[in-house]
Amino acid sequence: MTPTLGLICGALLLIGTFVYTFWPENVFASQRVKTRLDYLLERKEQLYENLRDLSFEHRAGKYPEEDFLNQRALLENETAQLLAEIETLQQA
Amino acid sequence: MATFGSFALIIALALAAYNLLAGAVALRLLATGQPAPISPERLADTARRAGIAGFVAISGAAFALIWSVFTNDFSITYIMEHSNRALPGMYKFSALWSGQEGSLLLWAWLLGIYGFVLRLTHKRDVTLYAYAGAILAAVQVFFLAILNFAAPPFALFRGAIPEDGNGLNPLLQYPEMVIHPPMLYLGYVGFCIPFCFALGALMMRYPGEKWIRITRVWTMVTWLFLTCGIFLGMHWAYAVLGWGGYWGWDPVENASFMPWLTGTAFLHSVMMQEKKGMMKSWNVWLIFTTFLLTLLGTLLTRAGLVSSVHAFAQSSIGTWFVIFMGIVLAVCIFTYIYQRSHLKSEHRVESLVSRESSFLFNNLVLLAACFVILWGTLFPVLSEYVVGNKVTMGAPWYNTVAIPIGLFLLLLTGVGPLLPWRSTSMKSIRRNFILPVAVLWGTVIICLAFGVRPWKDGAFDSGDFYALVAFSLSTSVLSAILSEFVRGAGVISKQTGRNFFTAVWLLTRRNTRRYGGYIIHIGVVIVVVGLAGAAFNKNVESEMALHDKMVIGTYTLENVGFTQDSNLNYNSEFAQLDVYKDGKKLFQMTPEKRVYLASQQPQTMVAIHSVPGWDLYIVYEGTNASTGQPIIKAFLNPLVSWIWAGVVILVFGTFVALFPSLLPSTAALRVPARSAPVEPALTGGAQ
Known part of the structure; x- marks a missing residue:
């Protein structure tokens, strides 16, 4: 490739990238601001997953009964608090 | 351009x-x-x-x-x-x-x-x-x-x-x-x-x-x-x-x-x-x-x-x-x-x-x-x-x-999955650790019986000691990981009535991240076993005239030729070595030394014969300037192929972990009141 051809190819690349970058578009991807409620709903899914995890490990024989009940109570309490806050925010 | x-x-x-x-x-x-x-x-x-x-x-x-x-x-x-x-x-x-x-x-x-x-x-x-x-x-x-x-x-x-x-x-x-x-x-x-x-x-x-x-x-x-x-x-x-x-x-x-x-x-x-x-x-x-x-x-x-x-x-x-x-x-x-x-x-x-x-x-x-x-x-x-x-x-x-840091890390690889979240009772520890601990001590006894001993001629041998610890921990960690699969598959098998292997497949598919991670850990264990093999490496080096023999481990090498070749990119010299075991010829190995024409730089091309137990590794080091005889260095490196096999398992485990998990079968959850107990979708299985 001669230097002149190289320059022409370079100029074409410049024009192509410029047009692509600044081509007038009126539709843009956008999103609403994430709220605390969105966050709590995500957290709720995670807590349910943790509960399922705990239950499965109990049935697989990893937890003695008393340990399982104790852990489940703690997780349920945390989930209940979270659900209460979700409910408050949804009502508001 | x-x-x-x-x-x-x-x-x-x-x-x-x-x-x-x-x-x-x-x-x-x-x-x-x-x-x-x-x-x-x-x-x-x-x-x-x-x-x-x-x-x-x-x-x-x-x-x-x-x-x-x-x-x-x-x-x-x-x-x-x-x-x-x-x-x-x-x-x-x-x-x-x-x-x-x-x-x-x-x-x-x-x-x-x-x-x-x-x-x-x-x-x-x-x-x-x-x-x-x-x-x-x-x-x-x-x-x-x-x-x-x-x-x-x-x-x-x-x-x-x-x-x-x-x-x-x-x-x-x-x-x-x-x-x-x-x-x-x-x-x-x-x-x-x-x-x-x-x-x-x-x-x-x-x-x-x-x-x-x-x-x-x-x-x-x-x-x-x-x-x-x-x-x-x-x-x-x-x-x-x-x-x-x-x-x-x-x-x-x-x-x-x-x-x-x-x-x-x-x-x-x-x-x-x-x-x-x-x-x-x-x-x-x-x-x-x-x-x-x-x-x-x-x-x-x-x-x-x-x-x-x-x-x-x-x-x-x-x-x-x-x-x-x-x-x-x-x-x-x-x-x-x-x-x-x-x-x-x-x-x-x-x-x-x-x-x-x-x-x-x-x-x-x-x-x-x-x-x-x-x-x-x-x-x-x-x-x-x-x-x-x-x-x-x-x-x-x-x-x-x-090495001590790596072995401690290997220990944690086995211990981590066995511990519950938040806290652990003594009963839980006894229940989960009895198998891995038994396997660990069983391996120690077997290794000692087969000669992997941290003392040789009255002196402490750190290489053998670390190998002993690595082998014992590896089997223990492997048993801990496999018990996770067995226990989980047991639950799935009971729930679905499928056989054990289908249950393992379903278990892995339901939580690819966790069980893919366990497969990665199995790969790591296999790699560690391969690395521990280095404690038993052997090597021999000598000049080898035509029909001279060299013994390493159970192999005998015989020099049957020394030749040269060239192409547009490099000139090469290589030795032809027949490999015998128990008096029977098995194969020929041709370690090589090249000199690249453009850069005039030399390069060694090692000949490697790999089996699951060890690698026979031969280096042609050139010729002795005064005698003109080729110098051959032979290594017997145990368990090296385990390293590469472990990597393949590790890569497979990573692909499994990257694969999306199946969703739990019961997705709908009832939302309890603040004081009421939460009832998650427990029948969903391995999450």
């Missing part, structure tokens, strides 16, 4: 700079809500498009360099220095990363590819991706600025253009070298993406932990590339360098291993953040550190900060890297201090004997290993600065420190 390549690099730099500036301005306008002559969304979209266009430009530059190598355009200095006409086609690709300018172009190109994918998938979380894209553009500006001003790959050769080039470094003329460096670079460069997401999430005070889920695939793929790169490098060193080993604690090896250690720590500790909302600051700093270590690795490899057999380029771009690393660190510290209130943990570690604490210990041990290796790697630089003498830490020092 030089003109087009240079032009493309300038365009790529301008587009990256625009991406950074327009992206930053748009995000500022969006955050503050200030009125502006152009809508911030439109501005942000042009920034994103500039990033995509930049990928096209940098691809054009990379294409120009590859084209120039294949067309033997020796008017470009880089091509003249790193290629020649007789170089086989596949090694012409290697010329792209054999020198500093080319490898920096590869860095920038791979960064462009990652950035291209990131910017195309922006709809998943537009704002977070815009932050990550702008930060990524800043990194691109740095690399493109170096390529344009400090290390231009298209610089023209001054004077009469030579007929042929200097040729490729002989060490790189090996099939694995066509894939090892790109793999390693994909790993290095890829850690930039989770870094950009983490920094972006911190800058925008991203609510929740969803950014971790978004970056999980990026992090795992990057980790996989780095893992493959490291092990391909080990295999290359084993097959090419001819010293019988695969890891020599060389600074460049260490440079690739350090971000792997912190990246591994990050992959573990982000699970704590996702599940429990803990270790947020820790995770942010882990990924910051990992990215800084990848930059340090590039600096070590490309700027010749420390001497190494692997450092294929020496240059003065070190100052650029040091300044950039300083800027990155300053930005990280400032952002962390400014936004640290966003990183408060939602829970604390409640017990030292819990899965949380095992994750924490795992992280501390990985970081300790990283710090030790960093200290050893930079010690020559530090010692020269402080006392004026360059003191290099050798392999024995690293082994003394790193």
